[in-house]
Amino acid sequence: MDPNDDQQRLDERAKRQEWRHALDRSADLRAAGDPTDPTAVAATPPPPPAAPAPDPLAAVEPAPFGAAAAVPAPPASAAEPDPVALAQPLAQPAHVADPADLVLAARGLRVAFSGNEILHGVDLDAPRGGVLALVGPSGCGKTTLLRSINRLTELAPTATIGGQILFDGADVYAGGTDLNLLRRRVGMVFQQPNPFPMTIFDNVAFAIREQAKRRPSRGELMPQVADVLQRAGLWDEVKDNLDRNALSLSGGQQQRLCIARTLAANPEVILMDEPCSALDPRSTARIEELIVQLAGSLTIVIVTHNLAQAKRIADYAAYLLNGDLIEQGIAQQVFEDPANQSTRDFVAGMFG
Numbered sequence: 502m503d504p505n506d507d508q509q510r511l512d513e514r515a516k517r518q519e520w521r522h523a524l525d526r527s528a529d530l531r532a533a534g535d536p537t538d539p540t541a542v543a544a545t546p547p548p549p550p551a552a553p554a555p556d557p558l559a560a561v562e563p564a565p566f567g568a569a570a571a572v573p574a575p576p577a578s579a580a581e582p583d584p585v586a587l588a589q590p591l592a593q594p595a596h597v598a599d600p601a602d603l604v605l606a607a608r609g610l611r612v613a614f615s616g617n618e619i620l621h622g623v624d625l626d627a628p629r630g631g632v633l634a635l636v637g638p639s640g641c642g643k644t645t646l647l648r649s650i651n652r653l654t655e656l657a658p659t660a661t662i663g664g665q666i667l668f669d670g671a672d673v674y675a676g677g678t679d680l681n682l683l684r685r686r687v688g689m690v691f692q693q694p695n696p697f698p699m700t701i702f703d704n705v706a707f708a709i710r711e712q713a714k715r716r717p718s719r720g721e722l723m724p725q726v727a728d729v730l731q732r733a734g735l736w737d738e739v740k741d742n743l744d745r746n747a748l749s750l751s752g753g754q755q756q757r758l759c760i761a762r763t764l765a766a767n768p769e770v771i772l773m774d775e776p777c778s779a780l781d782p783r784s785t786a787r788i789e790e791l792i793v794q795l796a797g798s799l800t801i802v803i804v805t806h807n808l809a810q811a812k813r814i815a816d817y818a819a820y821l822l823n824g825d826l827i828e829q830g831i832a833q834q835v836f837e838d839p840a841n842q843s844t845r846d847f848v849a850g851m852f853g
């Protein structure tokens with residue numbers, strides 16, 4: 502890994518932490534009614550734009566995307582974005598200085614399977630950059646929420662989905678959304694590492710080849726493959742044998758390869774569903790380190806049952822219970838001084 506890149510990511514993270522502390526301070530000042538609060542002006546919601554911003558996802562001709570072609574159309578309420586709602590500025594989350602800083606937002610997200618509602622109108626705010634940890638007891642709907650963000654939930658034929666998921670302000674459930682592009686921009690890493698049954702090189706080259714207009718040669722692909730494997734912290738372990746079958750790697754290496762494969766598509770957001778739950782402590786520490794580094798240049802939304810892990814790596818946190826989003830905000834505040842009694846109980850139980 503290029504030490505300059507590394508340093509740059511660490512610097513960016515330090516900047517984000519400074520910004521977070523500034524927000525904390527300004528929240529204190531606002532609470533105290535201090536007129537010198539420097540963020541008071543920025544915190545005022547901007548006037549509604551004259552017209553909704555063009556939807557970068559909808560603007561692209563839909564491309565075939567695996568099983569997505571067989572996906573039943575979402576219910577009318579989800580398929581037809583409410584133009585009024587899209588024209589409004591996003592609500593002002595307490596922990597985000599400017600609504601434009603939200604890379605993702607769920608608005609009134611409802612998901613049911615066979616009519617059994619699992620998510621009951623969830624409003625989630627994911628600030629741009631950094632790590633957002635989704636926590637909550639087993640079965641509360643964390644995976645369902647995560648999978649709804651890049652439209653994997655609808656692969657279940659019994660699923661019905663309502664409400665909105667805004668990615669850069671555009672509803673991903675709007676008609677004409679290019680699912681292929683969406684899933685490149687919002688990548689996903691699963692609980693169980695799932696490398697393709699091919700070589701290490703081909704796993705990483707997969708997304709690059711997919712996006713190329715003509716098939717690039719191995720020589721042309723190599724610099725990008727090497728760069729992505731370096732960013733995923735795997736290069737030193739595999740550089741001498743890139744033609745090894747990916748399935749022969751250890752679990753921790755496979756998970757870093759899956760992260761590398763996701764990075765190769767150049768995503769802006771990576772969704773991670775308990776990416777360390779099948780790994781030993783050493784591999785877990787490696788992935789945590791990697792997540793923190795990546796969060797300097799993109800947004801990570803991670804589901805974890807490990808609250809100690811969430812505390813170590815998260816900048817923001819959201820607590821779900823029985824399909825309701827109970828509390829969200831700066832991770833330190835959610836974990837150490839939650840506003841809600843139920844969050845307090847959850848956090849105390851998990852740490853106790």
Ligand SMILES: Nc1ncnc2c1ncn2[C@@H]1O[C@H](COP(=O)(O)OP(=O)(O)OP(=O)(O)O)[C@@H](O)[C@H]1O
Binds near residue numbers: 642657
């Ligand atoms: N495809 C599906 N069909 C039917 N029910 C489903 C489906 N997927 C999830 N559910 C149900 O939705 C509820 C929430 O599941 P989900 O996997 O989102 O929970 P979770 O918070 O991720 O749990 P865990 O922490 O155990 O992973 C559960 O009751 C589950 O049985």
Ligand SMILES: [Mg+2]
Binds near residue numbers: 643644645
């Ligand atoms: Mg889950």
